[in-house]
Amino acid sequence: MIQETIVTTLSAAGIVHIAPMGVHVDGVDFSILPFKPSTTLNNLLETGAAVVNCCDDVRIFAGCLTGRRDWALKSAERIKGFYLAASLAHTELKLQCVEDDELRPRLICKAVHTVNHSPFQGFNRAQFAVLEAAILISRLDRLPWDKIQSELDYLGIGLNKCAGDRELEAWAWLMEVIEQRRPGIRLL
Known part of the structure; x- marks a missing residue:
């Protein structure tokens, strides 16, 4: 199943990157397939960690694609990284392996921590x-x-x-x- 999420990653220099991304989810396994080149890809390869944010505020999705990336963040609990303060839930991931590809490598990650922050009220x-x-x-x-x-x-x-x-x-x-x-x- 592919879930439309917001992925937050951290560079080795400590700079947060926020990107909307369809993430393949299978239980505790998450596959992230960023296009080359991408900051998400670079950050995940550098640090081996990411956070998948489940969010119903579509302004964050649109904002990231239109240069608006100043969204409130909170520190992750089990990895070095951040999650969106507006997320309904977040899952902290650790990179397990990489299946390289010329266009879209598959970054296979394991969930190490999941937190539900608010109930999902449904989409309109x-x-x-x-x-x-x-x-x-x-x-x-x-x-x-x-x-x-x-x-x-x-x-x-x-x-x-x-x-x-x-x-x-x-x-x-x-x-x-x-x-x-x-x-x-x-x-x-």
């Missing part, structure tokens, strides 16, 4: 729309613009029906990036 369609739009933003160089436009048109339906202030703010950040990258695309 606007949160889903923002998550999917964030994934589109991360693939702007790999997808045709007509595909991006048709996806945004569809996602806008759920956004318009269900969005609260957080979702509208996150969506606006993502649409700013789209506008900068592709003038003339129809935005909601």
